[in-house]
Amino acid sequence: MSYVDEVLEQLKKKNASEPEFLQAATEVLDSLRPVIDANEQLYRKEAILERITEPDRQIMFRVPWVDDNGQVQVNRGFRVQFNNAIGPYKGGLRLHPSVNLGIIKFLGFEQIFKNSLTTLPIGGGKGGSDFDPKGKSDREIMAFCQSFMTELSKYIGADVDVPAGDIGTGAREIGFMFGQYKRIQGMFEGVLTGKGLTWGGSLARTQATGYGLLYLTDALWRDHGKSLEGKTAAVSGSGNVAIYAIEKAQQLGVKVVTCSDSTGWIYDPEGIDVALLKEVKEVKRARLTEYAAAKSSAQYFEKKNGEHGVWQYKVDLALPCATQNELDLEDAKMLVSNGVTSVTEGANMPTTLEATKYLQENGVLFVGGKAANAGGVATSALEMSQNSERLSWTFEEVDSKLKGIMETIYANISDAAKRYNMTVGGNDDYVAGANIAGFEKVVDAMLAQGVC
Numbered sequence: 001m002s003y004v005d006e007v008l009e010q011l012k013k014k015n016a017s018e019p020e021f022l023q024a025a026t027e028v029l030d031s032l033r034p035v036i037d038a039n040e041q042l043y044r045k046e047a048i049l050e051r052i053t054e055p056d057r058q059i060m061f062r063v064p065w066v067d068d069n070g071q072v073q074v075n076r077g078f079r080v081q082f083n084n085a086i087g088p089y090k091g092g093l094r095l096h097p098s099v100n101l102g103i104i105k106f107l108g109f110e111q112i113f114k115n116s117l118t119t120l121p122i123g124g125g126k127g128g129s130d131f132d133p134k135g136k137s138d139r140e141i142m143a144f145c146q147s148f149m150t151e152l153s154k155y156i157g158a159d160v161d162v163p164a165g166d167i168g169t170g171a172r173e174i175g176f177m178f179g180q181y182k183r184i185q186g187m188f189e190g191v192l193t194g195k196g197l198t199w200g201g202s203l204a205r206t207q208a209t210g211y212g213l214l215y216l217t218d219a220l221w222r223d224h225g226k227s228l229e230g231k232t233a234a235v236s237g238s239g240n241v242a243i244y245a246i247e248k249a250q251q252l253g254v255k256v257v258t259c260s261d262s263t264g265w266i267y268d269p270e271g272i273d274v275a276l277l278k279e280v281k282e283v284k285r286a287r288l289t290e291y292a293a294a295k296s297s298a299q300y301f302e303k304k305n306g307e308h309g310v311w312q313y314k315v316d317l318a319l320p321c322a323t324q325n326e327l328d329l330e331d332a333k334m335l336v337s338n339g340v341t342s343v344t345e346g347a348n349m350p351t352t353l354e355a356t357k358y359l360q361e362n363g364v365l366f367v368g369g370k371a372a373n374a375g376g377v378a379t380s381a382l383e384m385s386q387n388s389e390r391l392s393w394t395f396e397e398v399d400s401k402l403k404g405i406m407e408t409i410y411a412n413i414s415d416a417a418k419r420y421n422m423t424v425g426g427n428d429d430y431v432a433g434a435n436i437a438g439f440e441k442v443v444d445a446m447l448a449q450g451v452c
């Protein structure tokens, strides 16, 4: 049995209750086969695959807090510190009722390779809680964040582990957590990214994941002799990543006709009005029905299981920006039959393994989240640099570094695919290219640092 198959088999036995982690590990290890085969003896002896798939540590803790009725509530908190071979652990905190250890582990595992692709010195980690911020008062959010950070503060630090936002964790939550860390540790340091601009945050971090997604998509299209100008896109989600992906797409001449949230979606043939979307989602924290009520060209549809949602429309590019496994095989077939040119992932693992394979085999230009959404964490690393320097760079400076990083990521993933002759559906296999390019750097560091 090959080394990859042996490790995958062990992983399935050890992590049977963690389907998302197994899905992520299978995708990565499968695509690394040519690299592993070429170095099998060394990697087996050094147990590289066993080590890279086992987190350095998994921290789980109780988060008690008091709600507005005086009732004590208890949530579960997580931080998975996966791999720090190339830098301090780095990755967001997800606050969503669906959060469990398997989801945090899959996200932390992906983060190792993504962070390596950014070209910056950051290791992989992820955390969060099954706390649901929806419908909570600001005081309840603060009570939760303070309690969460009271425990988490024991395990993080500017050179140890630097968390950030993710689903459900935005500027408000980062603020409450930073305040509590400062109070407990008696120290002002860049322990979190996504901070407010007056207390160590970086300009362009808010925009970075969505803008970065479009910079990479633009590089992909240009490399294939195509232009985004005048094209139409479907976007899912209506949170941080989706909003700034829509904004940058429009700046590049793309008409975005959809967005969604967990209860339904908008189809707006005139193009999404991003200012209105920001007002509804960022300011009012309201549902998308409010967007439809304010814009006559927009239709709102309630989500029902088995429907294609935003993926049913005839578009040139699809940008999944909501959550994992939101684009399945049937959606992929629909997109292909409608002639989609590219699918580039703003979210983490939004496309199922079957859908990814179908899109790639049918000639769709497909770039997975590890490469396509790396602009967020890359800009977080730029925030860390600014904090270390005790300086703030201009928006233009950060944005131009972000653009350069995304173009380099695209060049590196296509180069890695070419070096190993990884092609699919007539294109470079960018999924394999991303996994290989991310892996090579981490494995070099692991080998250099000995058994640890």
Ligand SMILES: NC(=O)C1=CN([C@@H]2O[C@H](COP(=O)(O)OP(=O)(O)OC[C@H]3O[C@@H](n4cnc5c(N)ncnc54)[C@H](OP(=O)(O)O)[C@@H]3O)[C@@H](O)[C@H]2O)C=CC1
Residues within 6 Å of the ligand: 165, 166, 167, 168, 169, 209, 237, 238, 239, 240, 241, 242, 260, 261, 262, 263, 321, 322, 323, 324, 346, 347, 348, 373, 374, 376, 377
């Ligand atoms: N923020 C960042 O910098 C980065 C984020 N990502 C990834 O991008 C994705 C989106 O994150 P972000 O925009 O920050 O998060 P937000 O919380 O700002 O937005 C999440 C969006 O996805 C929707 N959503 C969440 N869960 C579900 C679900 N189970 N089914 C359908 N829709 C859902 C939300 O709808 P609703 O409002 O109804 O919950 C919301 O529209 C995630 O996969 C995240 O891991 C990746 C790289 C960096």
Ligand SMILES: O=C(O)CCC(=O)C(=O)O
Residues within 6 Å of the ligand: 090, 091, 092, 093, 114, 162, 163, 164, 165, 166, 193, 348, 373, 374, 376, 377, 378, 380
């Ligand atoms: O900016 C960060 O550190 C976190 C980004 C993140 O969670 C992600 O890339 O999925």
